[in-house]
Amino acid sequence: MSEPAPRKIVLKGRAVIGGVAEGEALVSDRPLMGWGMVNDKMGYTVEKGHPLYEVPFKGKVLVFPGMRGSGGFIMYGRTRAFDTHPAAFVYTRGNSVMYLASMNAKVPTITDLDGDPVELIDTGDWVRVDGDKGIVEVTKKR
Amino acid sequence: MQLNDEEKRILDGAQGYMAQKCMKFLVAYGEAAGAERLVDINGTVDIHPGSLSWVAGEFPITQEEIEELARKGERFKVPTYGNKPVNPGLIIDGWETCGTRPNNDPEYHKRRMQSIKPLIQMGMVPTLSCDYYLVGTFWPTKGQHCSWGESSAIPWCNAVLGARTNFDGCFQAAYLGKIPYHDLHVPERRLATILVESESVLKSDMEYDLFGWAVGEFCGMEVPTLVGVGSPRTNQLVKMNSALCTGGQVRMYHIVGVTPEAPTLEATRRGAKWAKQTVIGKKELRAVYDLLNTAKTDDVDFVYLGCPHYSIEEVQRVARLLEGKKCRIATWVMTNPATYQLAEMMGYRDIIETAGASLLSGTCACELRGEYPPAQVFATDAAKQAYYIKGHAHPKELGVCYGTTEDCVRAAVTGKWQGEWREA
Numbered sequence: 001m002s003e004p005a006p007r008k009i010v011l012k013g014r015a016v017i018g019g020v021a022e023g024e025a026l027v028s029d030r031p032l033m034g035w036g037m038v039n040d041k042m043g044y045t046v047e048k049g050h051p052l053y054e055v056p057f058k059g060k061v062l063v064f065p066g067m068r069g070s071g072g073f074i075m076y077g078r079t080r081a082f083d084t085h086p087a088a089f090v091y092t093r094g095n096s097v098m099y100l101a102s103m104n105a106k107v108p109t110i111t112d113l114d115g116d117p118v119e120l121i122d123t124g125d126w127v128r129v130d131g132d133k134g135i136v137e138v139t140k141k142r
Numbered sequence: 143m144q145l146n147d148e149e150k151r152i153l154d155g156a157q158g159y160m161a162q163k164c165m166k167f168l169v170a171y172g173e174a175a176g177a178e179r180l181v182d183i184n185g186t187v188d189i190h191p192g193s194l195s196w197v198a199g200e201f202p203i204t205q206e207e208i209e210e211l212a213r214k215g216e217r218f219k220v221p222t223y224g225n226k227p228v229n230p231g232l233i234i235d236g237w238e239t240c241g242t243r244p245n246n247d248p249e250y251h252k253r254r255m256q257s258i259k260p261l262i263q264m265g266m267v268p269t270l271s272c273d274y275y276l277v278g279t280f281w282p283t284k285g286q287h288c289s290w291g292e293s294s295a296i297p298w299c300n301a302v303l304g305a306r307t308n309f310d311g312c313f314q315a316a317y318l319g320k321i322p323y324h325d326l327h328v329p330e331r332r333l334a335t336i337l338v339e340s341e342s343v344l345k346s347d348m349e350y351d352l353f354g355w356a357v358g359e360f361c362g363m364e365v366p367t368l369v370g371v372g373s374p375r376t377n378q379l380v381k382m383n384s385a386l387c388t389g390g391q392v393r394m395y396h397i398v399g400v401t402p403e404a405p406t407l408e409a410t411r412r413g414a415k416w417a418k419q420t421v422i423g424k425k426e427l428r429a430v431y432d433l434l435n436t437a438k439t440d441d442v443d444f445v446y447l448g449c450p451h452y453s454i455e456e457v458q459r460v461a462r463l464l465e466g467k468k469c470r471i472a473t474w475v476m477t478n479p480a481t482y483q484l485a486e487m488m489g490y491r492d493i494i495e496t497a498g499a500s501l502l503s504g505t506c507a508c509e510l511r512g513e514y515p516p517a518q519v520f521a522t523d524a525a526k527q528a529y530y531i532k533g534h535a536h537p538k539e540l541g542v543c544y545g546t547t548e549d550c551v552r553a554a555v556t557g558k559w560q561g562e563w564r565e566a
Contacts, residue, residue, distance in 0.1 A: 047533060068390045068391045069387060071292065077199075093363055106200070
């Protein structure tokens with residue numbers, strides 16, 4: 001008996017930054033905070049009690065609902081300078097600071113999707129982000 | 143994005159290299175934001191000295207380039223205010239008394255101040271503060287398009303003044319006098335989807351601070367309409383705005399009968415009904431208070447006041463509380479440079495320094511990235527500073543006491559925390 005084909009989900013959204021990248025999903029159901037709450041050199045959040053506390057996001061497709069707090073969220077983009085940046089960003093809803101962070105990280109970014117990525121994608125799923133077409137392809141882990 | 147003829151010419155380099163680079167940045171940002179066009183800024187801009195080289199993605203602007211522009215006599219197109227210097231923060235006034243390196247080094251101070259000069263030569267008003275709007279005196283009026291870049295300040299522009307800004311204050315906007323037209327520039331985007339009712343009229347500054355956090359957490363990045371809060375004073379709005387953009391990212395809100403775009407409840411709502419609504423009361427405020435209070439001991443070593451930078455009324459209040467007393471522990475009272483001058487004229491600097499505290503301006507304990515008096519337990523009267531300082535201290539465990547200004551001054555004088563709201 002052959003294994004059943006892994007389940008796939010395709011989401012369409014608005015491309016913020018173009019390019020194509022893929023990687024394992026790292027999903028947060030809570031907003032992310034910058035400034036003192038992100039260590040851009042280490043590439044993880046240092047917000048105590050956050051589900052992604054000290055979990056490195058380098059090379060992952062970082063999936064989250066949005067940001068909260070300071071404009072220091074731009075440090076998520078600054079991670080590029082320390083080579084700790086995610087492979088791509090997928091966020092439910094963006095704002096200007098998040099767009100600027102994506103521009104600085106220089107990684108494919110998609111938002112305003114036809115389904116909530118935080119609900120549909122789980123940590124560990126394999127995700128391909130096509131920022132040219134605005135398409136997110138999710139291969140479910142199980 | 144659709145550019146007009148003038149904008150196309152700038153993009154093609156007709157107005158020189160810097161204008162072209164700034165336009166390339168605005169176009170890239172506008173496309174990332176899904177904006178269809180740029181809008182002329184008829185309000186104001188703020189910029190953080192020290193942030194210019196790394197906010198701009200593919201189009202960074204260097205210190206040398208800014209110096210060159212200043213030498214050539216170039217000017218910002220629109221009224222531009224200086225936010226706090228960053229990367230890292232800088233104490234503008236009172237640094238001689240701070241007792242921490244490198245800010246107590248005259249050479250360091252001179253060098254950093256020198257690096258801000260070209261921006262001032264180009265016309266940036268050296269308000270050098272997160273709450274420059276409290277002293278800048280040149281407020282945008284209702285409906286004007288702005289480009290502000292400070293989380294605690296954005297709701298002042300949008301909600302309090304009824305002017306329009308996203309979170310994007312930058313050199314490029316000041317230089318070209320343009321910014322992408324999207325989100326909060328668009329009238330419909332300014333309407334509320336969430337209704338938040340305060341269970342009782344808010345009275346103290348701390349209640350407004352805690353309420354702001356609770357609303358921010360509930361709303362995320364959405365626009366709420368607030369009812370039942372009462373008539374906030376200036377300090378209370380500043381505190382609430384700061385907490386709205388710490389617990390959440392509320393860049394715009396309405397208070398019916400108070401803020402300029404809220405003549406009636408119905409006028410503030412987007413669509414036929416609220417997407418969600420809630421009531422926030424004592425229980426919710428208490429939950430935020432408990433979240434912020436993490437110290438396991440009552441022995442405080444450092445008191446930080448002034449987040450956002452204290453207004454003259456707050457400096458006055460602290461000076462009166464400290465008059466004739468002595469601080470047992472390191473105590474910083476942070477304001478903006480303009481208010482520092484007022485405090486000096488009114489004798490408050492002398493009173494604060496005689497009590498053994500420092501009156502400083504232009505930065506905060508968080509922005510100084512760990513440069514503050516040695517501390518195991520930190521006390522403050524601002525939700526924003528209380529929460530973020532734990533991240534800035536990471537991986538070191540820093541205990542935090544959060545409470546009223548009076549609680550903090552009492553801790554400064556006694557070295558012990560006796561928070562008014564603390565469980566017996």
